[in-house]
Amino acid sequence: MIFNEIYGVYYDTVSKIIAKILEKGSLEKGELLEIVEKYAFSDSYIEISQAIKDERWLFLTKDFKTCLKNPPKTPLTTLQLRWLRSLLEDKRFKLFVKEIPYQLWCYEPLFLPSDIEFYDKYEDSDPYENDFYKEVFHTILEAIESQSALELSFITRADKARRVQVLPKRLEYSQKDDKFRLIVSGNKDIGVINLSTIVFCKAVPKLNWLADKSRVSRTKTLTLELTDKRNTLERLMLHFAHFKKQARKTDKDKYTVQIEYSAQDESELLIRVLSFGPTVRAVAPQDFVELIKARLEKQQLLFSSKK
Amino acid sequence: MASELIKNYEKIRDYMREFYVYGFKYREDYSSKSARSYDYEKHRIESWLGDYMSFNRTADGKNVFLSIDSRDIVSNPLFQSLRSKSFTSRDIALHFLILDLLHSPHVSLSHKEILEGIDKQLAEMGKSITELCDESTLRKKLKDYEGQGLLCSFKEGKTVKYTRPTEPSLTELYLAIAFFAETSPLGALGSFILKRDEMSQFPLSFKHHYITSALDSDILCQALLAIRERREIVVKSKAKSVKEGQIRVVPIKIFSSAQNGKVHLMAYDLRLQKMVPLRVDYIKSITLGQSYEDYESLCQLFSKMRSHIWGVSMKKDLDDTEYVEFTVEINKGEEYIYNRLIREKRCGFVEMIDENHARFYAYIYDSQEIIPWVRTFITRITSVNFQNKHVCQQFYKDFDSTYKLYFKDEGESV
Incomplete structure (x- = not known):
């Protein structure tokens, strides 16, 4: 199964130790420490160095001599190959890989796309199989790798085309939206561009002035008070699990949760808080609270007018 | 001091989830476990994930939590815990x-x-x-x-x-592996390849990224193997709905939420003869049984039910659905609201009923499940009409309570 020592940190670290010994013919204690700190857990040095000192593993002596002749490399397991095979069935796979290694086709997929459903993801996924989309995706990846700039046109929310030069930083994927966004710098107004809105994309040489300007989204802290009724505590903590957060119990069934969020995601966060109903109350920042109150007031008026 | 390697993952799985998902408990709160056990497990997790551990000292004591902004990480740090198996x-x-x-x-x-x-x-x-x-x-x-x-x-x-088997060339695959390690089931398997080959720098990041299912990798793996092989399984679970702690089912599909990270195994209960959702993080073990002969008919049954499942709830009777409907006001320049309805409607239907109003309706097994989504339209809801009157009344009652919650300090009438 997946929880197995062959995938473990120790086997991996010992591989690196052996490879280093074979490369150099010896090993210093400092180098051992360096390897263990890089590849293993924080307490591993004590365990690994003691095992070597005691010559517990037989193939390695306390003065770093080994009978092994080849740099160790654990072969991939059938489970890993079957996992890789499953990826070939995913329509996003071809965004990353132009030529599929034919050897993978001979394995049974570990799962098929139809075995798993993200039942609440949004329906307007990016068009992964569209040739132009794929072309844009590849151009972006190549530009990131070669550290080139991009000249691109995209359709804004106001349905207008905008042409810009930017430095591509990375691609951000959201499972909920099932969309890729391009994170860029080099333009103080633009930090993120949805890939599906790009209508023109070309790599251009990097210009010096581009690097200086980038749009930085402010981080804010949202404070929520919640009452643990109807399993709210678990629901809320899971719902906001992907944020940096801190929770505190304040009374028998009362909790305070602080969530760090990017200011540009405020509208989304607002409706996510509202979705919990009366068991969750935003108490800070004040402008966030005011936005919720404005929505509630407007809704109250709508309901009153119907009565 | 406890070794940082462990024989049994099940015990630490609970602690990891507690530290990551909740993170407010003190040592004394872990009443079901001994204080020494708590110290050992905390120490292990610190050793694996020290960079992400935080502490908070209050008058009540010190609490430990894992605080991770998933947008800042390229690789799920919880995979590390799966690399801690002891050996001789x-x-x-x-x-x-x-x-x-x-x-x-x-x-x-x-x-x-x-x-x-x-x-x-x-x-x-x-x-x-x-x-x-x-x-x-x-x-x-x-x-x-x-x-x-x-x-x-x-x-x-x-x-x-x-x-040793011939290994396919991975040179062109690393970026794909890095992407799917985070977005695909059992991504841990991909992350181990990247660790082995020392590949770590990728121009990727992830938003709305729920990482806790990494802790359920072995359970999910068994479930997926059973689905592929069309086998019945015996599931041991701590879910209250699972009587006597275990249930014999035929697994049909994995239902994963992109909005809260919960993962359910949708399965057919062989004793009660109905479809049931089983929360994967509550499952303690899965034992594979014999292959189920009439697997195809269960898939067909599930497929028929699918158009009435909003979240994960299902009913024994295929047609035992509840009608839900609400309308929203869409003013000029707010077309994005209509687009939102279309994008988020799942098994429901959306139609414009006049120039400024759109109606959503659906026939679903559990009206309660749709309420959180309906609330996200607060500020523009003009009517809510549910066949299940209790849920409908509760919606209005909850709105009143929410309103009072925010306006009580200002002495405003509701």
Whole structure:
């Protein structure tokens, strides 16, 4: 199964130790420490160095001599190959890989796309199989790798085309939206561009002035008070699990949760808080609270007018 | 001090989830476990994930939590916990000695040759094979490694020879592996490849990224194997809905939420003869049983039910659905609201009923499940009409309570 020592940190670290010994013919204690700190857990040095000192593993002596002749490399397991095979069935796979290694086709997929459903993801996924989309995706990846700039046109929310030069930083994927966004710098107004809105994309040489300007989204802290009724505590903590957060119990069934969020995601966060109903109350920042109150007031008026 | 390696993952799985998802509990709150056990597990998790551990000291004591903004990480740190399995000195010695002898797919050796090879290797170190293993232990290890795919065997005359399988070239695949390690089920398997090959820098990040399902990797793996092989399974679960702690089911599909990270196994309960959702993080173990002959008919049943499942709730009777409907006001320039309805409607339907109003409606098994989504339209809801009157009244009551919650301090009337 997946929880197995062959995938473990120790086997991996010992591989690196052996490879280093074979490369150099010896090993210093400092180098051992360096390897263990890089590849293993924080307490591993004590365990690994003691095992070597005691010559517990037989193939390695306390003065770093080994009978092994080849740099160790654990072969991939059938489970890993079957996992890789499953990826070939995913329509996003071809965004990353132009030529599929034919050897993978001979394995049974570990799962098929139809075995798993993200039942609440949004329906307007990016068009992964569209040739132009794929072309844009590849151009972006190549530009990131070669550290080139991009000249691109995209359709804004106001349905207008905008042409810009930017430095591509990375691609951000959201499972909920099932969309890729391009994170860029080099333009103080633009930090993120949805890939599906790009209508023109070309790599251009990097210009010096581009690097200086980038749009930085402010981080804010949202404070929520919640009452643990109807399993709210678990629901809320899971719902906001992907944020940096801190929770505190304040009374028998009362909790305070602080969530760090990017200011540009405020509208989304607002409706996510509202979705919990009366068991969750935003108490800070004040402008966030005011936005919720404005929505509630407007809704109250709508309901009153119907009565 | 406890070793940072563990034999059984199940125990620490709970602690990891508590620290990551909740993170407000004090040592004393872990009443079901002994204080010493808490200290050991906390220490282990610190050793694995020290960079992400935070502490908070209050008058009540110190609490420990894992605080991670998933947008800042390229690789799920919880995968590290799956790399902590303990082993014996014999396990690790045989692993390195065997794979050194079979260092290339061009080398093939019989069991006897491997035994002699190890003896020779150890003699160089002034040691003897008798310190390590006997013939049958080696045979068992070779069989185990063959089962896992680390080795393969073939017959040469009457002799069975072992070799290392040829590995596909991964050079062009690393970026895809990095992406799917985070977005695909059982991504841990991909992350281990990246660790092995020391690939770590990728121009990727992830928004709305729920990482806790990493802790359920083995459970999910068993479930997916059972689905592929169309087998019945016995599930041991701590969910209250699972009477006597275990249930015999036929697994149909994995339902994963992109909005809260919960993962459910949608399965057919063989005793109650109905479809049930089983929360994967509550499952303690899955035992694979025999193959289920009429698997296709269960898939067809699920497929018919699918158009009435909003979240994960299902009913025994296929047609036992509840009608839900609400309308929203859409003013000029707010077309994005209509787009939102279309994008988020799942199994429901959306129609414009006049120039400024859109109606959503659906026939679903559990009206309660849709309420959180309806609330996200607060500020523009003009009517809510549910067949289940209790849920409908509760919606209005909840709105009043929410309103009071925000306006009570201002003495405003509701």
